[in-house]
Amino acid sequence: AQRVTQPEKLLSVFKGAPVELKCNYSYSGSPELFWYVQYSRQRLQLLLRHISRESIKGFTADLNKGETSFHLKKPFAQEEDSAMYYCALSRRAAGNKLTFGGGTRVLVKP
Amino acid sequence: DAGITQSPRHKVTETGTPVTLRCHQTENHRYMYWYRQDPGHGLRLIHYSYGVKDTDKGEVSDGYSVSRSKTEDFLLTLESATSSQTSVYFCAISESRTSGETQYFGPGTRLLVL
Secondary structure, three states, X not given: OOEEEOOOOEEEEEOOOOEEXXXXXXXXXXXXXXXXXXXXXXXXXXXXXXXXXXXXXXXXXXXXXXXXXXEEEEOOOOHHHOEEEEEEEEEHHHOOOEEEOOXXXXXXXX | OOOEEEEOOEEEEOOOOOEEEEEXXXXXXXXXXXXXXXXOOEEEEEEEEEEOXXXXXXXXXXXXXXXXXXXXXXXXEEOOOOHHHOEEEEEEEEOOOOOOOOOEEOOOEEEEEO
């Protein structure tokens, strides 16, 4: 069965510092990988997905199939980046059902 | 926000009582999902629906049932609530079942089972 692991439960960084959220997955096929974000008192929303290869709010993520990772990075963290971040995977053979990691809470200090 | 509402938003109930949570969407999306969110576990899929009267089990379906009699409504029922079902429940919708399609989430229902 597929699995998504986010090893850090909490990341605390200072404003302007780089931030990297780790995501590792286990799945033998071709996965679709996502990052979802939940800001305080807001709904969970899509941040980015690997197939789009886009940068959203300064965040990027590269799918590394060799290391089975999809780490999320931002070179200069902002206070508004403080949120809960979830890495998620869907399998092409199983429709659009998502498997989530346990989440990483990011706290950006002024 | 996508047109997704959940009711109730908060509920406290006692062990052994039935509970029904409602997800309502105005987007006319065919696909709907129920997840539960627990610390350390992220979100886990409970049940999902590919259309009216077309539902299937997810990863953690024991103790839950669902119904979808209309495109816009997806109901999650806890037949006999247990303390282990204390959680935050999220409904999500998507336009298609294509892997990679964005899911849009509701605001969540916080359920406490005493």
